[in-house]
Amino acid sequence: MSKTANARAHQVAGGAHHRPLNREDYKTLSLSALGGTLEFYDFVVFVFFANVIGTLFFPAELPDWMRQLQTLGIFAAGYLARPLGGIIIAHYGDKIGRKKMFTLSIFLMAVPTLVIGLLPTYASIGIAAPLLLLLMRVLQGAAIGGEMPGAWVFVAEHSPAKNYGLAIGTLTSGITGGIFLGSIFAVWLNSTYSQEEIHDWAWRLPFILGGVFGLVSVYLRKFLQETPLFQDMQKRKAADAELPIKTILRDHREACWLVALMTWVLSTAIVVVILFTPAYLQKVFHILPADAMKANAVATVTLTIGCVFWGWLSDKIGTRWTMVLGWGGMTVTTYLFYLNLPGQETLVLRYALVGFFVGSISLLPVVGVRAFPVAVRFTGLSFAYNMAYAVFGGLTPMLVSVWQQVDIMAPAHYVAAMGVLGAALGFWKLACYGWQPKVAKA
Template identity: 75%
Template sequence: MTTTLSPVGGVAAAAAAPHRPLTRRDYQTLGLSALGGTLEFYDFVVYVFFANVLGALFFPADMPDWLRQLQTLGIFAAGYLARPLGGIVIAHFGDVLGRKRMFTLSIFLMAVPTLVIGLLPTYATIGIAAPLLLLAMRVLQGAAIGGEMPGAWVFVAEHVPQRHYGLAVGTLTAGITGGILLGSLIAVAINTHYSPGQIHDWAWRIPFVLGGVFGLVSVYLRRFLEETPIFREIAARKQAGRELPLKTILREHRAAVVLVALMTWVLSTAIVVVILFTPTYLQKVFHIPATLSLEANVAATLTLTIGCALVGWLSDRVGTKAMMLVGWGGLAVTSYVFYLGLPGTPASLVATYALVGFFVGSISLLPIVGVRAFPPEVRFSGLSFAYNMAYAVFGGLTPILISVWQKVDLMAPAHYVAAMGVLGFALGFWPLASRGWRPGRA
């Protein structure tokens, strides 16, 4: 008689685990993972909130503004382009040596470059070496985040019981997006308490130095996490590391790779365009004050965080397919409500930005679908490969695409986000997207 792996615990607990309640250990695991994800993702995205200042400081003063912005966004994109390599390497060892070790390593690799950015001399001091060093730090950050995101999703999903799977993964995703909220709040605080001159001279360094400290705190906190039950079982059965996981994925799980890649396209568009790109877009296109645009962004990021957890909770109750149809369909509609209403009044700006931000919370559907799309033995590598390869292409190139497109159509962000909402809606009809856990299966 052959014993199969349970996706929610050890073999002995296969029957009972799916229906057990969340324990104190589950809450501790989820809390520490979400907090670490918050701090690490803050480190990765805080760059975009100070992109205009960094562009002025790390490139020649006589460079045309459009070229400076393009090169600044290019360095931002470099972080995304580095994600696949970091994700593949970290995920490979996560499937071979254990989830916890790589989960901790990824955040250490994020903290150090963030701290260095906060201490870098500018172009006025060291010339061309300044943007090159900034680029190098973004590449290291990209490699780190490539392992962090899939690692966090797999780590938590393999710890919790089946009936709370969506809630746990959605809550973790909410914690990760909380890093964007933290970045928004700190950007608002910096712009509120310091003059533009002070920010230009030295205050821009504060969020990066804080990010480095946050990351090192997270490294310490993750010492208290335990390895997942599924990986312990795989290791005990000596099923880890028999073959390079990526070879297995490309040979046996191509459909899952395509599904996760397409969902990543939707996710990256929602995050990069609606949350990260739009504050600068509001300032440059509609001349909305930086403080107001950042305050509206805080509202959108807050509703995004709430939406992630709520979508996860509802997916446990009404099913993944239903939430894909409602969530992504809602994103397509509300993107036009928001962008067509610009600039509007301060109140309408905040309200409509918060509305579309809530539907961006549907991004938690990607890990809910993606983790269970691959079997345990190659789960980390499969999710990481598909997610990071797609994010490198779509996430990295999207800001540049939108910047060029909006020169001929100011509603380019609305059209692009709405199109991705339609794609997400259509993916809800893919059977692989809505299947649930089964003993011994992904």
């Protein structure tokens, strides 16, 4: 795509200003990324302590597999709540302002996280313990459903056009950094305290600290300003009386399909390469847990770096060729990684390489934000992203697990296919040029 076309696409999301990033932009970006990191940490830290939570919040006489299943069911409830929470938060984000909903989403994450850290266990209050835990996870899911699309829209609408991709990539790296923060905290806790201490009380620490830091982030977001594009829209006309979701489903179905397909690529890359692979390495190739987690931690770091790089590159060479290079590279490095297993001597290096190309997931918000007009942007991105993630994020682990029974290279084939799909989507006109207002005929 030409520089002129690329700039025109960026103007749709970031405005026509071609100034460099200034101090106010850095403040907006840093506070948004910090909040995203803490919120994603709060959401995923649950899974790192799922075994302990299972023994404390369910009857002791239950079989281990039943406790684990019920605990993971409560974890999954957070994902199922994402679409509803995301749509409601986005609706009001389009009606009354990005900033208010951006602040509310992190509040809805911080408070339940803090409450989980303080909840009485099954031994103290019986069946009320798992029910309260379930309620907190539902609230967390609703919050994360609004946070990610809200953060992408908020930062995109604040960013100068020339640094649009870099800003969104940096924000996305902060969000993925929450996964790394959670894993590091889990490693530190298991290294510092005995299993008895963790079972008795120390498991509460990551939730209490996450909740407290989240509330601090709520306070810090008070210092952010509403986005210029939303303010401009409010000055030009009152908010449309029609429900944003109705407008989206009637007028912007193409954009919804584009974002949904890109979400399929993103969810596959994260779920399979980052979340599923450590257990796969241990179970199928008998790689030691410590080695698998070490390699995974390095891949998470390169993923975080990759988010920034691919966003930056989209500013330089355009979205189309960045999608081709990023997701095409993911296909190649996926096979390089999985086909050379166990290969422990180069495990970390190859895992780090594929992690870097997985960082091209930051191209989803680069494309998704500008695929919708300002008036319904938050709702459109949130609806398409969260609905697709609920479907593909939920089905992918089951699909890969079943496929793996007949072909141990199933993860490689699935991720590689998604890489090809992501590269192909770069040739969709809407992905490159973004939403363009229709010009009335004379």
